[in-house]
Amino acid sequence: MVSRIEAPVDTYAVVMSQQTQYALLRARARQRWDDLVAGDRPWVRVGFGASGQAAGAQAVFDALKPFGPEGSNQINLSMVGAHGLMYLEPIVDVVVPGINRILHANVTPEMVPEIVAHFVDGRDERPLHESAYAYTGHRDPYVTYLPEWDELPANAKQRKILTANFGNIDPHDIFQYIAHDGYAALNKAVLSMKPEEVVEEVKTSGLRGRGGAAFPTGLKWSFLAPSQAPVKYVLCNCEEGDPGAFNDKGILESDPHRLIEGLIINGYATNSTHGVVFIRQGHDIPIEATRRAIDEAYENGILGENILGSDFSFDMEVSLTGDSYVAGEETAMMEAIEGKRSTPRYKPPFPAQAGLFQKPTNINNVKTIAYVPGIVASGGDEFKNVGTESSSGTALVCLTGHIKRPGMYEVEMGLTIRQVLEDIGGGVAEGSERIKVLQTGGPLGGVMGEDAFDTEIDFDAMAKSGAILGSGGIIVGDETTDIVDLVRNLIAFNQFESCGKCFPCRLGNTHMLDVFDRLCKNEAKPGDMKLLETVGNNMKIGSLCGHGQLGYNPVSSAINYFGEEFEKRFNGELEKSGPFGDGSMILPSRTRP
C-alpha cells in the first residue's frame, strides 16, 4: 500500500478541515430541515414501503400530487418510510410549520382534497378531516380532541432506537438523516477513535446478532479486525426470506442511511475495505432506497476515498440474489454474491479467515448493523442499560395474522410476548375469540400455544421455551387455526426452499410433507408420527446448515403444544384440512425448475 502521508503535515490544519467537512454537511442539513418543518407551507408525508404500497399508499400519493410542487404548489410533498402502525395505513402525516404533526389514518384517494383543504384553504373555515387520527407536537385548539401519537397504545410501550426516524424522514434525502444526528457517529469514529476502541464499545454494549444466532457482535468483529489482508469484506444480510418478518426491509425502506452508517463503522472497526448489502431481487422499494442512499453517501464524501476527511477509505455496493431462502445462510450468501448457487459451505474455514472471494469477511444482519451508530454515538454502556442482562437493547417485532393491530414494533427486551400481543397488538383481531397459536422466528422457528405467551422476549428465555426469536416475526392464529394445516404450510415452504445440497434436508422435508399431506386428508398411516421423529432427527444431525438442522422445529414444537390435536388428526376425528373439503392445498411444484 502507498503511504498516504508523504510530506510533514500541519496537523492543526488537517483537524480543522476534517471538522469542517461534517460541520458543513450538518449546517446544510439543518437548513434543509428547517425549510421543511418551519417553512411557509404544510409538509405532507405519505407512509410508503411494501406495506404502505399494499395498503394503497401510491394512489393516495398520486392524489396529493396536484397540490404539491408539480401542481398548485400549496404543500411540500414526500414519501417517507413505514410508521410501524401498519393497520393505520395508508398514513398521511401533515407537518404544520412550526406547530405540530397531524397524522391521518386509513386514507383513501377520495379523502385527499378534504384533508388538504383544512391546511391550505383556511384552518377555521374547513374542519380537520375525520381521518385525522393523532397529533404530535404542540397541542393547539385544532387537535385538542385527538390523542397524542406517542401515547397511542401501539406506540406507548415501544422503545424506539432503531425506528426513531421511521416515518419522520424521507429515506431518499441524506440531509434529513444528517439533520437527525445522522453520520455523527461515523464522524466521531473515523476522526477521534481507534478501530479497536470502536470494537470495544460494541463489546461493552452487549449487542448480539439479530439474524437468529444471537452471537455477540463485538466478538465477531474482533475475529476479523487483526487480519492484515489488503481486501476485507463486511457484509450485511437483508435476504430476509422469512414470511412474517419484514423488519430488515423496513429499515432499508424507512431509514437506509442508518444501516449504511453502521456498515461503514463496521468496516472502520475491522479495517475492512468493502461493504456489501445483500437483498433479494424483486423487493424493489428497499432495493431502490438502499441504492439511492449509497449514491448519496458517495456524493457527499461519506463513502469512497478519505471518508469525511479522515484517512479511511471504504466502498459499498448492493448485491442482489435470486429467489432462494437458503441464500440467507451466511456461507450460502457468500456463494450467491460470488454469483453461484446459494448452497452452504463447509466450516471451517470460517468467514473471518476465508469468506467472500476467499477474503476475510464478517457477516451481520441489518438490524444488528443499524444499532451500531447509536452505540458509537452514546456509548456502549447506554445500550447495555436497555433490555435484559443477557439480551441488551430492543427487538423489532413484526405482528401479523389474526391480531388487531398488525405492524412493526420496537420493544425493549424483557417484555413478555403477552404484553406485546395485548398492549401493543391490541389482542386478537375483531371477529375472533382468542389467540390460539403463535408462529415465531420464521418457518424454521416454533409453533407455540398459550403456555408460552408469558415468555420474555429475550434470546435465552425464548430459546428455552422452544421458540426462536430469530427474525422477529410473530404470526398470530385465532381459535379457528388448524395446527396441522399450518405446520403443513411451513413444511411445504421448507421443502420448496431446501437447496438440495444435503440429502437429509432435501429428502427429509419431502417425507415430512408427505406425512402432513396424509394427516390433512385423514389418511395417516400407523407409524407416521414415528417417521416424522426419525426423519426430523436425521435432518438435525445430517445437514450442513440451519435449514436442515432446524427443519424439525416447527413439527416438534407444534406436537409439544398441540399434541392432542395431532392425535385427533391422526385418528381421523377432525374434518379434512383446508378450504377445499378434500384436505388438499395449492402449492408450487415440488421440484426446482
Next chain:
Amino acid sequence: MTTTQQQSRPKLRDCIRRALESQRADKDRAPSVTVLSSLLAVQDELHYVPNEAIEEVAIYCDSTINDVWSVASFYTNFRFTPPGQATVDVCWGPTCHLMGAQNVLAAVQDELGVDAEETSEDGKITLRYSTCLGACAQAPVIARDHILTGRTDPKAARSFVSNLKQELENGIAH
C-alpha cells in the same frame, strides 16, 4: 423454429449484450459482475432467460454453459419461456395462509383458467406463487409485476384479475 424467429434472434443477442453491458454503466464504481448478476440483468430486460442468454452470459463472465445453467436453474425467479404481458403473484406464506390465501389462489386460478403456475391461454397473464411478498401486515397479498395489493379476498382478487385483463385488452400495457 419459424423463419421470423430465426431472423429476430440476432437482435435478441444484441439486446442480451446490451443488458449485460448495462451492469457496468457506472464506470467509477462498477459493481461486482457475476453470473448471477448477469442473469438478473437479462431477465430484467427480457423478463425471461432464453438459451442465447445462457451462452452470452457464459462468454461475458468467462464461465461455461453448464455452470451458467446450473445457476439459472437453481433460483426460482428465473424462467426460460417468455411470460405473459403481466405477471400476477399470489403469496402462499404462513401469514397469508392463515388469512385465507388458499381461497385467493383458487379464485385467481379460476379467473385465469389455469391450475398451476402457468400463463393464461391467451398468453396475457402469468400466475406465480410467491413464498413472501414482504407486506405480511396487509395479508393476504397479491401483486402485479411487483406492485403489491394487500387485504385481499377471493372476490377482490377476482376483480383484480378481471380489471387487469380489461386493461391489457384495451392495450394499456404496463
